[in-house]
Amino acid sequence: MLEKGNTAPDFTLTADDGKEVSLSDFRGKKVIVYFYPKASTPGCTKQACALRDAYPDIDGQGAVVIGISPDQPEALVKFREKYDLPFILLSDPEHEVAEAYGAWGEKMMFGKVRMGIIRSHVGIDEEGRVMEAQLKVKPLTTADLALRIIRL
Numbered sequence: 001m002l003e004k005g006n007t008a009p010d011f012t013l014t015a016d017d018g019k020e021v022s023l024s025d026f027r028g029k030k031v032i033v034y035f036y037p038k039a040s041t042p043g044c045t046k047q048a049c050a051l052r053d054a055y056p057d058i059d060g061q062g063a064v065v066i067g068i069s070p071d072q073p074e075a076l077v078k079f080r081e082k083y084d085l086p087f088i089l090l091s092d093p094e095h096e097v098a099e100a101y102g103a104w105g106e107k108m109m110f111g112k113v114r115m116g117i118i119r120s121h122v123g124i125d126e127e128g129r130v131m132e133a134q135l136k137v138k139p140l141t142t143a144d145l146a147l148r149i150i151r152l
Contacts, residue, residue: 002101002133008033008124009100013068013090016076021066021090023128030063030131031124032146035103037117039071039079039089047119047139048085054143055086061150068092068103070117102135123149 002008008031012022023031034051036044051058051065058065065087071079076089090097095117098104103120106113121142123131131149 002122002130004130004132006130008122008128008130009097010128011097011100013092013097014073016073016080016089016091018073021088023066023124026064027128028126030061030126030150032058032063032065032149033101033122033124034065034067034137034142034146035098035101035117035120036067036069037119039069039075040082043119043139044069045083047142048079049083050140050143051087051146052083052085054147058146058150059086063146063150064088065146066090068097070095070098102133121145123152 010023012020015021036047038044068090070093071091073091080089092098095104098117103118105118107116118135119137120135121137122133125131
């Protein structure tokens with residue numbers, strides 16, 4: 001996992017609208033990157049909707065929210081539309097970005113160990129440095145973490 005003060009790994013991924021988005025596009029702004037396992041599942045929906053509800057405060061501080069999952073862009077479109085999500089959703093089907101951020105690893109699910117996305121949250125400052133990074137965050141605490149980061 002990333003440590004505070006490290007340079008956040010840059011990335012370029014496809015958004016739900018088909019456009020390429022890079023972390024470096026947002027230099028000069030605080031960025032909240034969160035990793036979630038699968039669009040439209042109960043935990044991921046709670047997480048996204050909590051961020052949606054906090055988004056006016058986050059956006060009002062000039063910060064950017066980026067959600068990353070292994071879902072294909074088509075699934076992200078449905079997720080955005082169904083829950084009226086106002087932030088960026090990116091597709092990382094090969095989990096390369098998740099691995100670079102430490103958000104890909106072993107998980108216990110239904111008594112079996114498997115590889116997958118570890119629900120995570122990373123706050124990045126205006127210069128591209130990690131302000132905070134947490135693994136295994138709870139869905140309903142992600143928005144609170146984001147709000148705290150943007151006020152630092």
